[in-house]
Amino acid sequence: MTKPSPETVCFNKKARTYDSSAIPQKEAIDWVQGRISRIDLSAQILEIGAGTGNWTRIWLKKGFKNYTVSDVNPAMIEVSKSKLQSNRVEYQVLDAWKENSEDEVQKYDVITSTNLLQWAPYFSPKKVFPFHSNLRSAGLSIHCIPIAPTLYEFYEWIPEIQPFSWKTADEWKSLFEADGFSILDLEQKKNTYKYVNLQSVLRSIHNTGATLKNKTLNLRPFIKKFNHPLHVTWNFLWIVARKSGSFERS
């Protein structure tokens, strides 16, 4: 068995605090929820990195019948199960960055995620998104992703930590195209959030399971310096892409 990555361990520990702190991520879901349209309710759908089920709930409300919820962290899946209490979903522990077994290849009509793809460790130029091998020809890949510039205020507050390396909308578009997909929809949305001080910004990030780089840095002087109201910016991308080929259901 492979060793879980530090990010994975962190998300597992934060399964119970995620929902109360992930306000930007939940508002991004509110923004995109009306955009799922013209998909057959009998489509086979796989959600990756589903976490506590905030995106799953939207699809189930719309009446999709063949829905597989997956996440690499069993603790996240347990929270989702107890929140959704649905007998219409199948649950799977699944690492989105690993290729799946042969029998699962090309099973799904739609693969979807929210607030996940920014965590991808690297993108191979040959097969950019490994999970796309699970998608049938002409299947849809539908995602909502935090993008650059997000949390850029950190560069001013604490230049020593760069919380994340966000990609731009154009970079994401190119990655999907490099994987043989055509882009059907691409939209962006910016939101700003107010916090009472830097400590509360840091706490909210920490409680969603995200880790800041440069863990050895003493944050106390920065917390003292920015002990006043401030705001942070989040930018999100909504992307719908279609796999090449004609649709054939086996």
Ligand SMILES: C[S@@+](CC[C@H](N)C(=O)[O-])C[C@H]1O[C@@H](n2cnc3c(N)ncnc32)[C@H](O)[C@@H]1O
């Ligand atoms: C920021 S949360 C987003 C959860 C949910 N999609 C949402 O929008 O509320 C990221 C989720 O991705 C999961 N995750 C992280 N790495 C993953 C991987 N390699 N494969 C599948 N899921 C992963 C985490 O366990 C966590 O539940």
